[in-house]
Amino acid sequence: MPLTSYTKTNSVRPTLLVLAAGMGSRFGGLKQIAALGPSGETVLEYSVYDAIRAGFDRVVFVIRRDFEALFRDNVGRRFENKIDVDYAFQSLDDLPAPFTAPGRTKPWGTAHAVLAARKIMRAPFAVINADDFYGADSYCKLAGFLASAMKGANPAEFCLIAYQLGKTLSENGTVSRGVCKIGLDGYLESIAEREKIRSGETGPQALCGESWESLGSDTPVSMNMMGFTPDLFPMLQERFKLFLEARGKEPGAECYLPESVSFAIARNWAAVKVLRTSGEWMGITYPDDKNAFSKNIALKHVSGEYPHDLWL
Numbered sequence: 504m505p506l507t508s509y510t511k512t513n514s515v516r517p518t519l520l521v522l523a524a525g526m527g528s529r530f531g532g533l534k535q536i537a538a539l540g541p542s543g544e545t546v547l548e549y550s551v552y553d554a555i556r557a558g559f560d561r562v563v564f565v566i567r568r569d570f571e572a573l574f575r576d577n578v579g580r581r582f583e584n585k586i587d588v589d590y591a592f593q594s595l596d597d598l599p600a601p602f603t604a605p606g607r608t609k610p611w612g613t614a615h616a617v618l619a620a621r622k623i624m625r626a627p628f629a630v631i632n633a634d635d636f637y638g639a640d641s642y643c644k645l646a647g648f649l650a651s652a653m654k655g656a657n658p659a660e661f662c663l664i665a666y667q668l669g670k671t672l673s674e675n676g677t678v679s680r681g682v683c684k685i686g687l688d689g690y691l692e693s694i695a696e697r698e699k700i701r702s703g704e705t706g707p708q709a710l711c712g713e714s715w716e717s718l719g720s721d722t723p724v725s726m727n728m729m730g731f732t733p734d735l736f737p738m739l740q741e742r743f744k745l746f747l748e749a750r751g752k753e754p755g756a757e758c759y760l761p762e763s764v765s766f767a768i769a770r771n772w773a774a775v776k777v778l779r780t781s782g783e784w785m786g787i788t789y790p791d792d793k794n795a796f797s798k799n800i801a802l803k804h805v806s807g808e809y810p811h812d813l814w815l
Contacts, residue, residue, distance in 0.1 A: 516560040517649040518626050521547065522616045522727070523574065523633035524567045524593040539793060541801045544813060546636055546787070549800070551582050552813045554629070557642035558650075561587040563623065564633075565616045568592050585814065591620035599740065602747045612757030613727065614739050614746075621736040627652045629730045630760065636796070637664070637728050638782035639808070645730045648778060652732050659734040659773040661764070663691055666784050668700070668707050669720030675789040677701045677710070681725035681761045682718075683777060691768060691775035694725050694761040723777065725761050726784050738767045 539546060551562055562582060566574050571590070582588050593616045595604045610616070617630060627649035631637060641664045652660045665683050672678060677699040684692040699710035700718070707722070708715040742763040750756040767773040785796050803809050 515626055515650075516558055517646060517730070518561040518563060518624060518628040519551065519554045519559045520617065520620055520624070520628045520630045521550070521562060521564045521633050522613060522630065523547075523564050523578075524610060524616055524619075525633075537787070537793065539787075539797050539800060540813075541797075541804055542812060544800075545578065545581075546634055546796075547578060548581060548813055549636055549809070550631060550633075551586065552809070553637070553639045553642045555586055556639070557646040559586070559629070559642070559646065561589065561626070563589045563591055563620050563628075565591045565593055565619050568594065581814075589623060591623060593619040598747065599744055602744075602751055607754065609755055610757065611743075613760040614743060614758040614763040617760055618736065618739050618743060621733075621740075624733050624736070627654075627730065627732050630727065632727050632786075634787055635726060635728075636785040636800070637726070638780065638784070640782040641728055641778075641780050644778040644780060645728070648776065649730050649732075652730065654732045654734055656732075656734070658771055659732060659738070659767070660776075661732070661735065661773050662730040662776045662778050663725055663764070664728040664730075665723035665777050665779045666726050667720060667781065668718060668722040668724045670782075671724060671726060671784045671786075672700065672702045672707060673786075673788050673792055674702060674795065675791040678788055681727075683723040683725055685723060685777050689777055691764070691777050693765045693768065696759075696761070723779060726786075727760060729760070729764065729775075735767075735773075738772050739763055742766045 537545060564579060579588055595607050598604060629645045648662045668680060671680060679696060679698045680700055681694040682697050683694055686692050697709045701708055706720045707718040709718055743758050746758040764775060768775060785799060787793055787796055
């Protein structure tokens with residue numbers, strides 16, 4: 504499929520904000536530079552490729568300073584002649600006064616990672632995880648929504664891509680997923696994090712206490728793929744301050760983006776349209792997921808969904 508097949512002609516094109524500051528503790532190493540495609544493509548290359556053909560014209564990577572050179576050389580340089588590339592840096596001491604982070608080693612979470620880009624984000628933008636494959640359909644839906652999302656709306660206009668739970672599981676272990684509660688009007692009411700979800704004989708199951716509870720395969724879940732205007736940042740700053748007041752001294756506590764979005768909805772600061780996709784999400788949570796990803800992505804090249812060489 505040619506790179507320009509989805510390109511739109513919007514006067515203001517959206518930006519792709521990629522959360523890439525994590526090192527992938529369970530997978531082991533920097534997942535963002537793992538060669539997984541038939542020609543050595545990384546997961547990120549498929550994300551940026553799909554974003555470009557959907558109409559995105561800028562990508563901002565949120566990374567840490569300590570692996571900036573590694574990331575720029577092995578990831579960022581692959582895109583510099585294809586799309587505008589910029590960087591934002593998540594730092595443990597990037598905190599509002601009077602808070603400090605003495606002895607803190609764990610990141611502050613995905614909400615804080617998005618806040619790291621607050622000074623350089625001008626256009627409507629989408630947020631994704633660096634190590635997730637979301638599929639072309641999701642980027643098209645995001646671009647279509649963001650093309651008409653107006654800064655300054657009251658409440659703010661945001662969106663979320665919802666996947667079918669059964670298409671987001673790993674055969675190699677349990678996963679955590681944000682289960683979406685959606686109103687009859689198609690707008691998000693809340694996101695509830697469910698931990699330890701597995702594939703059962705009759706469908707997805709979530710651990711509830713000491714027993715396993717069945718969940719429908721078509722249960723809508725968030726995979727941290729959302730669309731925002733810059734109106735998001737004051738909301739995140741307010742939520743993060745409250746988080747620091749309540750849990751800032753807990754060494755392992757993190758402020759998450761889905762939780763922060765639910766916070767904004769509850770206060771009527773934002774209305775979040777749920778855009779459902781039947782597309783396949785793929786990710787690498789465990790080492791053995793790598794082989795399954797490589798096999799599935801190779802089939803997408805064979806079928807013509809992706810060309811032999813993404814960048815020709």
